Amino acid sequence: MTTTSRSPRLLLLSAVVLALTGVGLLCLPQGSPIPATPAPTATDQPTEALSTGKDPSGMAPSATPTGSPSASPSALPPHGDGPAGDRAVQQSLEAAWPADLPHADERTLLTAGRALLRADATGIGRAKWPTVFTSRDGGTAVAPAFATARFRIQAAIARQDGGPDKAVVHLVWAGQDRGGAFADLRITDLSFARIIKKGAVTWTPQPRT
Known part of the structure; x- marks a missing residue:
């Protein structure tokens, strides 16, 4: 019968047509997507901000x-700055002369030097x-020269001071x-020597030269 004999060819033809149509659609040029705007980076900022000290808006940097x-x-x-400036003096000493003693020895020396x-x-x-x-004759040394009320270690x-058994306490x-007459930023250096006796360590002040 004619209908029965043509049906497979029609189905095959239809499948080929659909396949070609699909390939044609795939080959058509697609619309180009809109590129996303990249996020600004640090290198995108004007170089003027680095050379002039201003930010890109032209404003000066904050204080x-x-x-x-x-x-x-x-x-x-x-x-004459008073106690308010003592911290700066301490920081100046520590920055100029880095610590080189064990903490316990440093603390002992500072206590003795201040006293x-x-x-x-x-x-x-x-x-x-x-x-x-x-004094050598048993008398009292020179009388104190500074008023107690106006004395302050800054x-x-x-x-x-030349080795682990010698130290200097630097005081301002x-x-x-x-x-x-009142004056600040006075400087005094006191030398000490470490003495070990029966396992006990002591720091003894040395004569001033």
């Missing part, structure tokens, strides 16, 4: 936040240092002498 250091730690405060300087300048605590403040550090201080 240093409150509390941030505005000067180098080595910058000393002006004379010895105070005793020398004001007379307070001299009994603790009989060999330092007693900064202090302890460092090695302020005081008013007996003539009424």
Whole structure:
């Protein structure tokens, strides 16, 4: 029968036509997608911001936040700045002379150096240092030259002085002498030697040269 004999050819022809149609559609040029705008990066900013210190909007950079250091730690405060400038003096000493002693030795030396300087300048605590403040004939050493109320140690550090058994305590201080003249940023160096006796370590002040 004619219908039955043509049906497979019609189905095959239809399949070929559909296949060709599909291939043709795949070969048609597609619309180009719209490229996404890339996010700006640090290198996209104008180079003027690096050379002039301004941001891309033309505004000057903001000021240093409150509390941030505005000067180098080595910058000393002006004379007469008072206790407010003592921290800067301490930072200056530490920056100029890095620590080189064990923490325990440094702490011991700082305590002794502060007490010895105070005793020398004001007379307070001299009994603790009989060999330092007693003259060769047994008399008392020179009378204190600075008023107790106007004496202040501004900064202090302890460092090695030519070896682990020798140290120097570097002190910066302020005081008013007996003539009424007040001055700060005075400098005193006190030398100490480490002595080990029966396992005990002591730091002994040395004569000033």
